[in-house]
Structure formats: C-alpha cells, structure tokens
Amino acid sequence: MVLTIAAASALGAGVKGVTGMGYPLLAVPLISLVGGVEDAVVAIALPNLVANIALCWHSREGRRETRDLVRLAGFGVVGAVVGTVALVNLSDEPLLVLIAITIIGFVVQFVRHPEFRLPAAVAHRWSPATGTVIGVVQGATGISGPVVGAWFHGYRLPRDAYVFSITLLFGITGAVQIAILLAQGAMTTDRAWGALAAAVPAAIMLPLGVRVRQRLAGPAFDRVVLAVLLVSAVSLLAQVVA
DSSP: OHHHHHHHHHHHHHHHHHHSOOHHHHHHHHHHTTSOHHHHHHHHHHHHHHHHHHHHHHTGGGGGGOOSHHHHHHHHHHHHHHHHHHHTTSOOHHHHHHHHHHHHHHHHHHHHOTTOOOOHHHHHHHHHHHHHHHHHHHHHHSOOHHHHHHHHHHHTOOHHHHHHHHHHHHHHHHHHHHHHHHHTTOOOHHHHHHHHHHHHHHHHHHHHHHHHHTTOOHHHHHHHHHHHHHHHHHHHHHHHHO
16 A cells, blocks of 8 residues: 555656646545545645645746635635535545536547636636635645646646645645544544655655646647646546446
8 A cells, every 4th residue: 555655646746746736636545545535645645745845846936927816725724625525424425526527528528719818807806716616626636737737728827837836725725634634533543554655756856746737838838837727627527327
C-alpha cells in the first residue's frame, strides 16, 4: 500500500507542478484501489495543502491579474465545511458524475470555440455559487480541481495568475477540510503514515513540474490544462464505475 501511495503521489504532484492542479485528481482514485476513498482523501490532504501553499507563493507575481478571489474563497469556506461533514455520511458518486459531465461539456465548448471566455459580469455574478460548489466538492471528495480549473480557464488569465488563483482556492478550502477532519478524528495513525508516504515523493516531483511549466508558452499551457481537465473527467467516471 505504501508503494501505491508513493507512486500515486509522485504522479499527482508532478502534474500539479505543471498545471497547478491534478494532485488529488490522480492520487485519490489510485490510492482508493488499495484503500477506501475516505482513506485516500485524508492521506493526501496535508501534502496537497503544502503543495498548494508552495505553488501559490511561487506564482504570487500573478496575483494582481486575478478576479473574484475574495468572493470565491469566502463561499468556498462555507462549502468546504458542508462537504467535509458530508464526506462520512453521503455517497459521492452522483456528485462525481455531475462534475465529470460538466467538465467534458466545458472542454468540448472550448475546442469548438477557442476564443470562449467568461464575461467579467457573468463570472462575478456566479462566483458565490461557484465558490460554494468548489468548497463542497473539495470537502466531500478532495477533488475540486476540475471545477476550479474549468472556471478559471474560462477567465483566460495569464499563466501565473491562473496558477495563483487556483492554488489559493485549493489551499483555503483544503485547510478548512483538514481542520474538520482532525476535529472528527479522521486522521488516524495509519492515515498519518499514509500522509508521510505521500509527502516525500510529492516534495521531489513538485519542483520538477514547476520547471516544465516555466517552459510552456500561453497556447501550450492552455492545451495542457485542457488535457488535464479531460483526463480528470474520465478519471472521475472511472472511479464511479469501479
């Protein structure tokens, strides 16, 4: 099990270093093959939080080009509380299917209309609802990346502003998730060891991913993000079927 956790964490952290997302998305389904979904979510929660803090700080020069972060983060905290409490009480399969279908629709829309972007007024109006959904998904499944990634991709932000925005939201909702998991006693000794097994390869692979990202121009970065979003949707559907 330790080797599975380490390998899944290394893969997820490498992708996250490139795109700012993808760690829980790839690691949770793989770790779930040898443990439960709740075990996987709890085990990578802390390494993922540290990764988000590191990437957010590394991309801080892009903070002046972001939008709606305060509204998204505020409502994301509320959603994270609800989602984390629901983690141990509700089935997450319907939510995962809905997310996957939504992301596939977004990718298809972008491929058909590459110039597509969310109008500023529309994005601002819907940011509270989006923030709440992001928090609920993060708390309940640990996989809010597809929602956050698709939403901010619609903003068409510059590369560093995009990574700063999504990792800030991941970090805030992830911190709330961890606090509630600790309060509920979900961080058992076995899961703590799992978190340690995930942290070491993540610390190695994350900087390598960042180096790759720094070599990607705007259109290339867009294509990588879209590819990760599409893979994420397939991964979520596979997780439900499995």
